[in-house]
Amino acid sequence: MDKETLITQLKEIVKPYAKNEEALLNINENTDFVNDLKINSANLVDVVLDVEEQFNIVIDNESMERMLNVKSAIEIIEAKLGAQ
Amino acid sequence: MIGNDIIDLHLAGQESNWQRKGYLSKIFTAAEQEMICQASVPSDMVWLLWSCKEAAYKIVNRLTNVRIYNPAKFSCSLPDDQGDTVRGSVLHEAQTYSFISYRNSSCIHTVAVSHDIFLSSIDVYTGGSLPLDLFTNKSLVKNQDGIPYLMNCFTYSPIPVSISHHGNYVGLVQQKAVL
Numbered sequence: 001m002d003k004e005t006l007i008t009q010l011k012e013i014v015k016p017y018a019k020n021e022e023a024l025l026n027i028n029e030n031t032d033f034v035n036d037l038k039i040n041s042a043n044l045v046d047v048v049l050d051v052e053e054q055f056n057i058v059i060d061n062e063s064m065e066r067m068l069n070v071k072s073a074i075e076i077i078e079a080k081l082g083a084q
Numbered sequence: 085m086i087g088n089d090i091i092d093l094h095l096a097g098q099e100s101n102w103q104r105k106g107y108l109s110k111i112f113t114a115a116e117q118e119m120i121c122q123a124s125v126p127s128d129m130v131w132l133l134w135s136c137k138e139a140a141y142k143i144v145n146r147l148t149n150v151r152i153y154n155p156a157k158f159s160c161s162l163p164d165d166q167g168d169t170v171r172g173s174v175l176h177e178a179q180t181y182s183f184i185s186y187r188n189s190s191c192i193h194t195v196a197v198s199h200d201i202f203l204s205s206i207d208v209y210t211g212g213s214l215p216l217d218l219f220t221n222k223s224l225v226k227n228q229d230g231i232p233y234l235m236n237c238f239t240y241s242p243i244p245v246s247i248s249h250h251g252n253y254v255g256l257v258q259q260k261a262v263l
Contacts, residue, residue: 040099040100040250041138041153042096042099042100042134043099043100044153045107045110045111045155046100046101046104046107048110049104049105049106049107049110052106061110061154061156061157062154064110064153064154065152065153065154066152066153067153068151068152068153
């Protein structure tokens with residue numbers, strides 16, 4: 001799966017939680033879930049759970065710790081998919 | 085060091101479905117999940133514990149400048165639950181942070197401190213907006229790491245402050261100025 005496809009899928013996942021429409025529209029590898037998309041920290045866990053369901057992977061707490069931006073999310077998803 | 089977190093309970097109920105599968109176990113310890121199960125109003129316990137973790141995280145973030153998302157690493161105990169005021173502590177990597185939570189039917193405001201001694205030297209505001217006199221001769225500034233301070237316009241002495249917004253509520257805690 002290439003990076004662009006992953007970002008498109010992530011965009012759909014974060015859409016219900018993102019409060020900054022413009023940042024969502026311009027989502028890219030450098031987008032921060034909290035600072036840019038203004039996702040409430042209590043909804044970050046929803047993003048993690050949605051990613052788990054969508055990609056059929058398990059995100060342990062150690063990985064979740066870093067899941068604050070698109071770049072880390074992609075790294076984590078790619079690593080988990082690669083390990084399968 | 086101080087940290088605070090405010091939760092608009094009505095909005096939290098709209099924004100989050102804490103009953104979804106996997107939600108609680110991702111962010112709460114086994115003991116906390118048990119506290120939620122046993123609570124007379126489980127959702128109130130969810131948001132009380134969540135605000136404690138967030139308030140303590142803000143202190144850790146201030147101290148370390150590192151951003152992480154691992155709420156289960158912050159372990160809450162609530163030995164003194166008086167209903168509208170709850171006192172307790174949050175354990176994170178062998179450090180304990182004391183907190184006080186003020187709550188009513190529509191909002192929870194938790195203030196955490198790095199040392200118990202600070203609990204007696206802080207001013208706490210909770211409401212729909214911040215009192216304007218708080219900013220008389222002071223301006224709100226952030227350092228390069230995004231940490232906020234109230235700067236006295238005459239002496240330039242910075243007063244550590246923590247501000248939290250959610251829905252219709254805003255909470256602020258500041259260390260009392262040293263006289």
